Amino acid sequence: MHSSDLTQRNIDAIAELFPTVVTETVDTEGNPVRAVDFDALRQELSDHLVEGPQERYQLDWPGKRAAAFAANAPIAKTLRPVREESVDFDTTKNLFIEGDNLDALKLLQESYLGKVKLIYIDPPYNTGNDFVYEDDFAESSADYLARSAQRSNTGDRLVANMEANGRFHSDWLSMMYSRLKLARSLLTDDGVMIVAIDDHEHANLRSMLDQVIGPDNFLASVVWQGSGKNDARFTSGGIDYMLIYARTKSKLIEADVRFKAPKRGYEDVMAAAQRCWAESGGDSVRATELLRAWWRSKPDVEPGLAAYSDIDADGKVFTRDNLRSPNPRENLMYDVPHPRTGQPVKRHPNGWVYAKARMQALIGEGRILFGDDHTTTPRLKRFLSDMSTQAIRPLVLQERAPASDALARLLGAKYFDYPKDTGVLATWINAATSDDKKAIVLDFFAGSGSTAHAVMNLNAADQGNRRFILVQLGEELDPGSLARKRGYATLADVARERLRRAGAQVKEQAGLLGFDLDVGFRSLHVATTNMADTFTTADDLVQFALAEAVASVKPDRTDEDLLFQVLLDWGLDLAEPVAVEEIGARRVLSVADDALIACFADEVTDAVVKEIASRHPLRAVFLDAGFASDAARINTEQIFREVSPGTEVRAI
Incomplete structure (x- = not known):
């Protein structure tokens, strides 16, 4: 008998866009109600740090605002393809990205927004001995943009987080907060996120996930009992957890989604x-x-x-x-x-x-x-x-030794002490993707690559076509480690080798059924933008420097480098097939059967433009410096208007 509560409806709308700004308060009668944290909302809509803490029910720590800012700040970076590190580069749908996962998650926002069905991550545990990512973004958006574009060595982003550090918990929480905020937006409406954790940060992580994804979307806290210690003082330990959240739990209920697993025995x-x-x-x-x-x-x-x-x-x-x-x-x-x-x-x-x-x-x-x-x-x-x-059980009883031994046999040596069990991972991947066997599975703390290995095993078992995207920092290995002595420079190198061997093993074991299995991956590296730095103003240019100022692309970048930056800018799938051909003696790249045609030649002729336009691509892109004059570029636009008016044309 009342009209709609517009305030509550607006809060619901804000909660959908920014779930981290919705909190609890009490009304005039003392009843708990949902409310908007306006300080947090101001931060979401600002390009600089916003002050103004107030009392409210939430998980808080020093650096939280800076972490939220870090998630929103833009970066001038790209992904560079590395064919020699890849397997089946031209046909695979899988991606292996080497670099800082915060940068990678930002770069994936356009191409994979709302497209990832399952995110599984096993982040570094905050045990007082491990490393965390150093994200120091207490600066303006412009300052961050300038600085991030010039940092090419991602290895210096890891710092020790010892218990003696006064920000022991805060540093770890800040590291996770910005990444989880970005990851949430990649999930499909019916997507699921699984985060592995131990006792040190279990409570804090659940509170954080409640803020980032919403407490109503909590599904389960799974206990994983591995090997314990008989000489422990109180309990044998050996417990890990998996916190499981839905992007939108109501969507799973509407679709009658049920997590199932085979009955043991x-x-x-x-x-x-x-x-x-x-x-x-x-x-x-x-x-x-x-x-x-x-x-x-x-x-x-x-x-x-x-x-x-x-x-x-x-x-x-x-x-x-x-x-x-x-x-x-x-x-x-x-x-x-x-x-x-x-x-x-x-x-x-x-x-x-x-x-x-x-x-x-x-x-x-x-x-x-x-x-x-x-x-x-x-x-x-x-x-x-x-x-x-x-119904899948929230208790996993699985020793870690078999997984470690299996990986050691695959790689020929024991490089990892506690790799995740691919069988357990496959069970949960199957539970979350059984209704979509073409689902994308993302792991941005890839480690040894267990998630991708589990995806390949699962596809072989049920003839699925699930795809994986892995992100792993190029963390340098200890000089005294066995892996380093065997020729591996970084953790990412070892993970890629594991995927090569695992893919070959899975395909061999599948026999005839493995003919169409995708066990390859495109190797991509997070790198600074392909575009050259042009910070010199026109007034400062002298005659002899004009020639050097013409080129807009860095000299070490290839046309494939430029292509992948265009794919990111246009929000296209980075796993689309790429065909290389020649038109008018110019090298041309065709993506997904002419969904995009790119020609980054230093000199583009009208004949080349007409040939490309005659194929009626959805998109066409050229190098701005490839046109002899402004008139030539304008003429290119006119050719497409006449021959292929539906084509979207750009120049970089």
């Missing part, structure tokens, strides 16, 4: 039942006796499977389930006649679990098991074959 029970059926000669009574005897040996399977101890005349394993409704409803209160006596059978006070039409259908299928007469309550015949999966 399901295949063992089915195999035992088949042996019992064969040994009994097709006698259901004898087969049931044999199966129940097998169950008494207590095999290691899910407890819920133990109820499936009967075998019917068709050799199917089943259990007898109850038919009572958990809650009484009028449409569930009806009589069911016994097939032999014709009298209504005994019914639970709550009624049946199924409506009358569904019950009649089950009776017709022989799925309702009646007693000798109407004085007993019938049971539901539930087949084991319909119960091969279960």
